[in-house]
Amino acid sequence: MTGNAPRWVLVAQRQAGLVTRRQLRQLGLTSNYVDAQLSGRRWQEISSTVLATTTGALTRPQLMWAGVLHAGPRSAIGGLTALEVHGLDNWHRDEITVLIPKSHHLERIKGIKFVETRRPIQLMTSSKALPTWRVEPAALHWAAYTPVTRSAYGVLAACVQQSLTSPYRLDGWITRMRPLRRAKPFRRVLGEIAEGSQSVAELDVLRMCDRFGLPRPRRQTRRLDSAGRARYTDAEWSLTDGRTLVLEVDGGFHMTVKHWGADLERERQLVATGLVVVRCTAIQLRDDPERIVRDLLRIGLLGSSA
Structure with a gap:
């Protein structure tokens, strides 16, 4: 696409082909134009607020964008999905996790799990184009609430083993995220990992x-x-x-x-x-x-x- 492309096209490109109705209004597109694209099946409606400027099943990156665009500017990709974005292998889950502010109720989207949190979502978000939590808070937050303790330890070890972070950075984020469930056992495990345990x-x-x-x-x-x-x-x-x-x-x-x-x-x-x-x-x-x-x-x- 050339530099002369309409502004909405450039916005959609940055967002894997997805846009919100509000963005389109701000960029000067009328509701009649949008309705014509939908009725002509050139676009598709993903939710009441999010549209795809492509047809067919959404790709995984598109589904991630659909989640954060639907949830609004204070949301971000979190949990194992965030770690997937950062490159973690062997911990894939089909369902995509999107973190949203507490008591922020949303219309559901198939394939996306909206998780409420009181933590400052934006302060823990990385510089990626897709709003995504940093490795350390994403790993610790997921590990704190997963019901299987061994999985909690496993994801911390995997993040270190795959060079996404270090035991020392994770330990520092435990302090920053205080109070954090399982903080004491996490520190013990991180100490073992720092001494050489790889898994x-x-x-x-x-x-x-x-x-x-x-x-x-x-x-x-x-x-x-x-x-x-x-x-x-x-x-x-x-x-x-x-x-x-x-x-x-x-x-x-x-x-x-x-x-x-x-x-x-x-x-x-x-x-x-x-x-x-x-x-x-x-x-x-x-x-x-x-x-x-x-x-x-x-x-x-x-x-x-x-």
Whole structure:
């Protein structure tokens, strides 16, 4: 589109093809013009206030814009949707989250969840064109209210692991967002992440060790396998007989054929260097750590009672 395009076209381009009726009025378009576009099926009505200047199903970015345009200038993309916008992988949810001021009731739009909050939405919004909460408040706010504590810890670990933020920035935002549910356990978990835990599974390993009196392992240790490639182990202990015991935790994505084969090769090449490698799933670690502990003890790991 050239620089001579009508102003409403430029506004729509910045908003993924969506505009509000109020914007169109301010830009000089009459209701008759708008109605003609709708009746000619060149545009479509998304809500009583938002129009799409395209036809067909809305794309995901368009649906995000529909939510914030419908909710008004004091709204923003929040929760896991905000983290998706910032680039977080593996935490996708189909439903889009839009944060709105408390007691700000809205007409519903399919596929969008409007979440009321008393927090200053605009002060926590990033500089992106699409009004979106910053990584830290988005992650902490979602983690504070998700019913599954392990998921709360997992999203904080994922944000750090994927280099979207750091434990120190998240800790600073806990202070800025005071009062915040789960603030104390969040600070404890962030401390563990700062010390080297890369995932919620690694945090589960530490909790298992503390619960059953096992020494805390070394984490994310760099090793060269039998092929000379660098590998990073999840957890390691030195045994009294000089061997090194490695515990590898497999998450859900490890169950795919591609990852399963790669994991088997990785295990073989680590074992070939003399390491003792034990594997478990993240579900086993979470739901039945006693059995894992028994096996570690039988291999030679000494607990505090030994």
